[in-house]
Amino acid sequence: MGMYNFFSSFVLFFVIHLLFLVVIEVKGKGLGIGECDLFKGTWVKDEELYPLYQPDTCPFIEREFRCQGNGRPDLMYTHYRWQPLACNLLRFNGVDFLEKMRGKSIMFVGDSLSRNQWQSLTCMLHSSLPNSTYTVDRVTDVSIFTFTEYNVKIMLNRNVYLVDVVREDIGRVLKLDSIEGSKLWRGIDMLIFNTWHWWSRRGPTQPWDYIQEGSEVMKDMDRMEAFEKALKTWGAWVDANIDPEKVKVFFQGISPSHYNGSLWNEPSAKSCVREITPVAGSTYPGGLPPPVTVLKSVLRTIKKPVTLLDITTLSLLRKDGHPSIYGLGGPTGMDCSHWCLPGVPDTWNEILYNLI
């Protein structure tokens, strides 16, 4: 009897101990930095540490993104820091970034939103090391920014669909299952892709006349479906060509526009002009743009590791971050798609820094 009691209390003790360990493990998963969702958070004012650089310490910001230089009078939009809900972001350190990437190459591939993020990263690095020498070259569709002392190349390959547009006898053909442009991506150590904004283009700025899938050539098709097919072609390229030991692959995520105030509870707004504050809190009233769902479902089918920079929600909250009339201006006028620099893409890069 005594022996039995001793044995059962021993078992009970053991079981309770085990449960305790399980509870600790589960709690750790909820709260640990490794498990923190960097893309869920709020924008907080931080006038001391932000912006990460001043426009005049980055002489190469293109006019399109140089809002302050183009006369934007309010500057509060440069003083916000992204605060994840469950942890803190490591502050960007340009010297550490370049040390980590010494001898390596990074390539942004995509449309002008990739150019926006590329310029932001080169500004962040250059202003961390203003005396470090750099060169800028352009070879056909690739711009190459080199930090010569570190032999780090930050490149931009303009490629708005990722799949090919080919000039043929009938006209320009957007080929959903051809990805010859990928030749330029070989041998790069870190690739950051993006495509979406050009899929909805129609009229004179649509850069193709026909769309082709397999042997079928069409005048047009559902654009979201075309976007999905192209992403699958790109995903198959990743699976067939990426060695995860050598190459890190990111997808920039869908960068949102702000042309419809109904989506941020200001129905009279038809653009982002005169927006000077972010949306408060961590959810956007208008919800996510539809391509986000398509992108995430395709990313789940890719076997090789691809990290999504899931910047949509944090950028949706920044209706104040676009150039509006302080971009290229002129007849193309209102820009509520790109982002002022310094500004929101600096946060995309700060998160990228936290992920590498």
Ligand SMILES: *[C@@H]1O[C@H](CO)[C@@H](O)[C@H](O)[C@H]1NC(C)=O
């Ligand atoms: C860069 O060089 C200038 C002029 O030589 C010097 O005044 C400045 O302190 C240097 N800046 C940094 C960050 O080393």
Ligand SMILES: *[C@@H]1O[C@H](CO)[C@@H](O)[C@H](O)[C@H]1NC(C)=O
């Ligand atoms: C703006 O968004 C609202 C709410 O989703 C929608 O009903 C409306 O059609 C949109 N307006 C435009 C011009 O797209």
